[in-house]
Amino acid sequence: xxxxxxxxxxxxDELQIRKLLQITLQSHDFSVILTxxxxxxxxxxxxxxxxxxxxxxxxxxxxGHETLRKLREWSKVPLIILTVQSREEDxxxxxxxxxxxxxxxxxxxxxxxxxxRSALRGSEREENNPVIKxxxxxxxxxxxxxxxNDELVQLTQTQYALLVLFVKNEGxxxxxxxxxxxxxxxxxxxxxxxxxxxxxxxxxxxxxxxSGVIYITTVSGVGYRFVCKPLEE
Numbered sequence: 001x002x003x004x005x006x007x008x009x010x011x012x013d014e015l016q017i018r019k020l021l022q023i024t025l026q027s028h029d030f031s032v033i034l035t036x037x038x039x040x041x042x043x044x045x046x047x048x049x050x051x052x053x054x055x056x057x058x059x060x061x062x063x064g065h066e067t068l069r070k071l072r073e074w075s076k077v078p079l080i081i082l083t084v085q086s087r088e089e090d091x092x093x094x095x096x097x098x099x100x101x102x103x104x105x106x107x108x109x110x111x112x113x114x115x116x117r118s119a120l121r122g123s124e125r126e127e128n129n130p131v132i133k134x135x136x137x138x139x140x141x142x143x144x145x146x147x148x149n150d151e152l153v154q155l156t157q158t159q160y161a162l163l164v165l166f167v168k169n170e171g172x173x174x175x176x177x178x179x180x181x182x183x184x185x186x187x188x189x190x191x192x193x194x195x196x197x198x199x200x201x202x203x204x205x206x207x208x209x210x211s212g213v214i215y216i217t218t219v220s221g222v223g224y225r226f227v228c229k230p231l232e233e
Contacts (some may be wrong), residue, residue, distance in 0.1 A: 006051035007031040011041030038062035057083040072094035072098035078119035117170030175223040
């Protein structure tokens with residue numbers, strides 16, 4: 001469970017970005033730890049156990065992808081990439097290696113704050129709770145039932161598995177390959193059309209009684225994100 005004033009670790013070598021993040025986050029009741037190298041960031045993560053990490057990929061002492069890999073060897077703390085690197089392969093690599101989200105600089109502070117809140121909500125759901133509730137959806141992991149607006153929704157075994165994966169990663173961008181690997185296995189990681197069909201079916205089942213409500217959003221060229229409310233507020 002995150003604290004009343006969640007602590008955010010910033011690992012970024014740009015002084016102006018660090019100042020901007022410090023002012024923005026503290027004004028929204030977050031505690032902030034500022035570091036400017038991979039070594040400092042890794043040490044701060046180990047010593048302070050922050051609630052969330054903001055990581056730049058272009059660090060002076062080490063590639064941010066390597067820093068992410070080291071963090072994920074021992075920590076599951078929510079992590080958002082903040083970087084100028086906008087290539088699709090960089091985004092997919094970071095997400096597949098354990099990042100929760102990815103924002104390209106320059107970014108809008110409102111969108112960053114919304115994604116931080118979403119990542120923190122997802123972290124709280126990591127606790128062992130057999131019933132997951134948010135928005136209009138209730139997922140009972142023990143009885144394998146799904147309700148939308150208190151009405152049972154019938155899903156196939158694969159649709160249910162896909163929904164569980166999305167719900168447990170609410171707010172996090174899941175790449176196509178990650179979803180295919182988790183649900184169908186390594187041999188299916190290139191079957192993108194297969195995935196699109198099942199996502200479309202799941203969307204229809206969840207949204208049929210909620211006109212205008214979208215739970216599964218498409219991240220073009222990368223994958224999907226499951227949200228319980230709009231990210232941009």
